[in-house]
Amino acid sequence: MSAQTPEFVITKKDLLQGLDKALADYQVAALTKKDDRVLYDIIKSPTEVVFDYQPTVLSPKKFFFPQDETILEYTADGKISAKIEAKPTVLFGIRPCDLNGFKILHEAFADDHGDPNYLAKVEQTVVIGIDCEKICDKDAFCFKVGSQDATGGFDLMLYEIADGYAIEIATDKGSQFISKYLTTSKANGDEITSCQAKKAANFGQEKPFKNLAKLPELFEQNKHHAVWDQEGSRCLSCGSCIMVCPTCYCFDVGDEWQLNLKKGERVRKWDACMVTPFAAVGSGENFRHTATYRLHHRINRKFNFLMKKHNQAVCVGCGRCVRACLADISPKRIAEAIGADS
Amino acid sequence: MATKPKVAFFDFSCCEGCQLAAIDLTPEQLLDLLEVIDIVEFREAISEKSDSYDIAIVEGTITRDSDIPRLQKIRETAKILITLGACSTIAGINALKNFQTKAEYQQDVYPDDPTKYETTTARAVHEIVEVDAFIPGCPIDTDEFVRVVKNLVLGKKPDIPEYPVCVECKRNENVCVYEKGIQCLGPVTRAGCNARCPSNGGYCFGCRGIIPEPNLKSQQDIMQRYNLTFDQMQEKFKLFLERNKEVFPDGK
Amino acid sequence: MANNVHIDVHHITRVEGHGNIKVDIQNGELKECKLEIVEAPRFFEAMLKGRHFDEAALITSRICGICSVGHQLASLAATEDAFGIKISEQERLLRRLINCGEYFESHVLHIYFLAVPDFVGAKSVLPLVSTHKDVVVQALKLKRLGHHIGDIIGGRLIHPVNLFPKAITKVPSKEQLEDIILKLKDAQNELKQGVKTLKTLKLPSFERETEYISLYKKGEYAILEGNIFSSDTGETSYKNYRDFTNEYLIDHSTAKRAKHNRDSFMVGALARFNNSHEWLSDSAKEAAEELGLKAPCYNSYMNTVAQFVELFHIADDAIAAAERLLNMQLEVEDRKFPVKACNGVGAVEVPRGILYHDYTYGDDGLMKKANCIIPTGQNLDNIENDFKALLPTIMDKSQEEITLMLEMMVRAYDPCISCSAHILTVEFV
């Protein structure tokens, strides 16, 4: 991991003030508390921000790729228009796993055909990351898949130092945000290095899979490994893992007239390759008709099929699916079973 | 729409909550709905009765043999028969009595004259006549009702989800109730209610019926992991799922 | 004058559940006059046996879609009475709110959709959509408000999902409470408009004094708690509900009946009004005045008007409850309590009258015995007695008119026949 050089430092007070200022021009989403859960949500005041990270149920991908999104509007007399919605948004306090997730989603939605709905939101969003000093909980395994440090997906990255943060600037959008909203002072230049030393110490023995780079090959060779059925037979096909995953982006598209049949819209919504009907076609064939096949497909998307494309494990090790899975199925355990670490 | 389809509502043994949910419409929705369908019979709300209708919407469980001819007549008359709610779709809460013998529950409730009133095993409508579409739930979800009616009018599939409640529960960003030590049938129950119970501090008790191809073995393992015995799990399933042969293979 | 009248209304419409009216008059003499309940019996008390205390409210809720909140609240009250649970102020207020939701849905549905069409000569609310669109829209809005409150407090109005013994499992946010208050204030204005509509309805003049029974709590228009009050015999503890509901079976009805001091008694909005009118809110009193409802009122047809008057009170009460809640720090409360073998009674005024649940639990927290007595069952004899008093006075009318007046009488009681066909166990003979 190459050390980054920060350009500025900011006190926590100034940071909060900056966010407050930004609220005039942006909707700001940050880690916050609602009912008895912690989640990324739109805040009204910086006082609502929770700095102490606890894993959320959903990843912040929902801000770029919402659960339901209207993509077309039309009328009964044939007027039809694309609906592309985006608001100036600040995503604050996103952690490395999710930032790496953003990077993958950005690439996927920009791939070959640039998805207008997704990219419009990317364009209008300033992403401010915060580095993790320590492992957030027992289910997280970012360090196994090389995701404990963000490699992209952010405009600004914050590293915790005494009384504030050192800021790494990744994009022009990021530096414009600083000059417009944040009161900063010059950095010494070694802040990030010392943060990362501390982080390395905290992560300690937790090292990436020995065969991280070879995972696609290993998965290719182990299509029929016993682990697939061992884990797959427990799978409920409930799709929870997919809903919570920061790098799952399959969707379904449906049309709906309003009840008066005068206006209608086309909506895309999250879909899940783990649920039974996902790969069924009109002729009645279901190309992945067992939970084992579906599990194989999902995990291979993460460590094989898409990993080749993005040159990085597409599972970012956030641990959300492990927490969400009632059947206790874990991509990490599967990777280990096929020899990721031996 | 050339001619509006005629729609008639019928009820058998039930609480009639689904009919109420069906008319829980905004003024705009009701006016729009009446643009696309013609309601010709709805005993709970209107006095008109009709012998001719295209779509019959049937609520309630069949709990008396004497109800069967009436149901058959409805089936013969209607082009499309839809069940409305858990009672007619899966026999609902009414089938809870099926776990006791008839003599037991009759004795229990009318000890003076147990056999005074006719009653028999509670059955879902599809066990007696063919059903073209179903709207599950106890009670039904109003939006889903509107969508199904609209789809049928447009010649579309009713579009009832085949995936489980967990999908919607997660979309709503709920913390799973199992984490609070509460058991939930969400992983094997058909979605479409927007995970209403877990999202509002409850838990799913399966009112919408089981999904196709449920992994009941795994559901059972989960409950066991959360310290529930097999019997306790069966108890959870009893509320709404007596008629499900996968869950209760020895059912009546 | 019709000397021979034979009325046989099969499945009375615009009521909840299935009932028939049978009247036979030969040579001016009343041979037969009855209200048959033909709903299939559902055996709820049997189904409750062996179920866990957490499920009692879920199950009994399904007795009736329109009083599902009432059933749940009565069920919780019975369970809490049994286990000796005291509920918090927060819980009490939340229950008042969701109960308000049910009264709005139920009363508005009854007044506008089920009763009003009779007065304007329509067969149902559907033709009114074109002839009286503004009234229909107003009714739908008011009814929707009930559902809206139900959605926020209970997850939904019909069979709420989060009401459990001791405490609700989700609390509303500040914004939601503010929204409820706003909508209720809006509804108050709509109700004032509604007074004008209601005033135009010509109710049949009819009087028959009977015994009026309701919950009663000095200083309060008792709905969710209180003792039992009879206009004949005064106040008694709710625990003695059996004295008021000597249930018996009769041949032509799957519902059990009840009597107390006389042949029959009346429960519901009119009974509540007659017994507790002095504690109605000011706006409700004004509405009563304007609509010519004065206590004591012996015209059962006026039950519909009494319901309308109650809506004013309920709205005021709910706003007060929501405002109190806004000033509290709401938190989901702990639901644990010691489980023991026990027995308890819950009595709650639902839109149609007093609903009693009486539960006996074993030390495993499972139901041993349940008894639910619903208001419609209590009213049935009174309806028949009203028939008997009414018929001789209207014999000069045509058979159709007579039928209509009888049907209107049944509807005025707003009977919930699906409830009444659930069953009652007769214990403690």
Next chain:
Amino acid sequence: MRTKLNLRESDPKLYLPERAKILKIKDFTENEKFFELALLDRPKLGHVPGQFLQVSVLGIGEAPISISSAPAEHNRFDMCVRAIGDVTKKLHTLNVGDIVYIRGPFGNGFAEKTLSTMLGKHLLFIVGGLGYAPLRSLINKVVPERDKYKKISVLYGCRTSKDRMYAHELDELSKIGGNVELLETVDKADENWTGSCGVITTLIPKIDFNPNETIAMVVGPPIMYKFVLKALLEKNMPKENIYIDLERRMKCGVGKCGHCQMEGIYVCQEGPVFNYAEVEKNEELL
């Protein structure tokens, strides 16, 4: 600063369909209809054989449908639709003059490069049922240029003689003679049918081909592939010489929604036409 993400420009019209007007409708069978359509807002579709469109009926939905006509210089094109679900059933209720909405063409199809390898070869089309729809765009391209090929054999199988699609064109095809041959079979013969009867693999032994000099194009229902591929491989046909055209569920057509993914391959992007040698290892192929 770190390296920036190199994001492709957004395409604001990616999901916005364009209009096409129905010019002609013909009933083929009970469940299949032929449509001729005309683009209203562009001079030509600009497709290659084997590509498909996402066809919408507003308020109902969108479904992938193959372009059934050969590439052309005008704005008209054909498709053939089997009524199976929401969109396809609704399409069957439309009339001449109605507007449908389309996106595409999508997919690889038989691109120029593939087509050039076919020159001088024996082209063997093995088609089951509705598979004729996508292959027709290629058949109708190569038959008029038949001199450029050694031979063109079309093997066509369907359930009964009533299910023959493009019956009229099939009859024409059988009359061309020379280096064009058509062999047909039905699963179940009826009184009107005098030809062969049996599954489509029974036709393979009836034609004379040099496997190394022949290129086979196979399209049909999922079950057909297994048997046809087996028969061809038994004849020692090199896998490189076999092309298949696959159906998958598709919601976007542009490689995002994930439904058509077959292991690592997005059928809507890299297919629906595949060279068998390149995908034979894919376990989700058939």
